[in-house]
Amino acid sequence: EAQVTQNPRYLITVTGKKLTVTCSQNMNHEYMSWYRQDPGLGLRQIYYSMNVEVTDKGDVPEGYKVSRKEKRNFPLILESPSPNQTSLYFCASSLRLGQGYEQYFGPGTRLTVT
Amino acid sequence: SQKIEQNSEALNIQEGKTATLTCNYTNYSPAYLQWYRQDPGRGPVFLLLIRENEKEKRKERLKVTFDTTLKQSLFHITASQPADSATYLCALDKQGSGYSTLTFGKGTMLLVSP
Numbered sequence: 001e002a003q004v005t006q007n008p009r010y011l012i013t014v015t016g017k018k019l020t021v022t023c024s025q026n027m028n029h030e031y032m033s034w035y036r037q038d039p040g041l042g043l044r045q046i047y048y049s050m051n052v053e054v055t056d057k058g059d060v061p062e063g064y065k066v067s068r069k070e071k072r073n074f075p076l077i078l079e080s081p082s083p084n085q086t087s088l089y090f091c092a093s094s095l096r097l098g099q100g101y102e103q104y105f106g107p108g109t110r111l112t113v114t
Numbered sequence: 115s116q117k118i119e120q121n122s123e124a125l126n127i128q129e130g131k132t133a134t135l136t137c138n139y140t141n142y143s144p145a146y147l148q149w150y151r152q153d154p155g156r157g158p159v160f161l162l163l164i165r166e167n168e169k170e171k172r173k174e175r176l177k178v179t180f181d182t183t184l185k186q187s188l189f190h191i192t193a194s195q196p197a198d199s200a201t202y203l204c205a206l207d208k209q210g211s212g213y214s215t216l217t218f219g220k221g222t223m224l225l226v227s228p
Contacts, residue, residue, distance in 0.1 A: 004157075033215070042220035043158070043203070058215065090157050098213035100146040100165065105157030 002027045004106035006091050012112045013081055021076045021109050023091030029104075031097045032074040033058070034066065036087040037108075043090070049074055050097050081113040116141040118219040120204060126225045127194055135189040135222045137204030145212035147180055147187050150203040152221065158203055162189075194226045 004025045013019055025032065033048040035058075045058030049068040063085055065077040074093075078085060089109045094101040121136040137147070146165045150158035164171045164180045164187065171178045177190040191198050201221040208214045 035218075040220070043218040045215060045217075048215055088155075092157070097215065098207055098211070100148070100163045100207075100212070102148065102160035102163065103158075103216065105159070108155065108157055110155075 002104070004091055004093055004104050006089075006106040006109050008109060009107060010110050012114065014114055015082055016080050019078050019081060019111075021078075021089060021091075021111070023074045023076065023106060024072050025074075025091075025093040025104070026072065027093065027095075027104065028071065029093040029095055030071070031095070031101070032068065032091065032093045033103070034064070034074070034076050035090045035092065036060065036085075037090060038087050046076070046089075048097075081111075083113050085111065086113050087111060116208075116217070118142070118204065118206065118217060120202075120219040120222045122222065124223040124225060126227065129195060129226055129228050131194055133191040133194045133198070133224055133226070135202050135224065137187040137189070137219055139185050139206060142185070142206060142208075142217075143182070143210040144206035145210055147178075147204060147206045148216070149176075149178060149187075149189050150205060150218075152201045152203060154201075161202075191224075194224075196226045196228055199224055199226050 034046040035043045047066040049055045091106040092103040094103045119138045149161045152158040179188045201223045203221045205216040205218045208217045
């Protein structure tokens with residue numbers, strides 16, 4: 001089954017404790033992206049990757065890191081989480097950047113930073 | 115500045131009626147526009163794509179129009195059902211080149227009552 005998986009689905013952590021949210025897709029997609037979704041603010045892009053070893057900042061990259069060492073994986077790293085990073089996070093992938101290709105979203109990771 | 119606006123936070127209609135959702139944008143000239151459905155706590159799911167040179171697209175009970183002069187897209191669900199209750203997001207390519215990342219609206223929550 002074609003899908004985007006994220007782990008963990010739920011995470012409660014404390015300020016400053018480094019964490020990684022994993023994202024994996026099995027559709028051989030070139031493009032992958034991370035979003036956060038907050039009430040009243042909608043979906044905002046954090047980082048994206050056009051292909052292996054190619055990443056770029058989205059609209060709200062501060063406090064986050066990413067890497068794309070393999071085509072299928074695109075982990076999101078929070079080196080020193082803060083309470084304002086409490087949010088619902090989605091990973092997404094599509095065949096390529098732009099051109100109208102639909103994005104496939106993961107199930108989401110609900111992160112709480114206390 | 116660039117802005118995407120989706121009509122009212124919530125839209126309540128009766129089963130069997132046609133739901134019409136709007137997506138207005140300013141200071142964008144998108145090459146295409148997409149519509150997604152999102153259920154509570156889940157990732158968005160792609161519904162339809164319409165390109166700038168297309169006036170209308172249909173898929174089963176769904177219809178999307180795209181008026182680049184008015185800078186508006188309308189999303190219609192005919193013969194609506196309670197199962198159509200969800201949040202609907204419009205998204206467009208940020209730079210209008212057709213090859214840029216997506217910007218999402220905040221969404222409209224649709225509630226269909228039996």
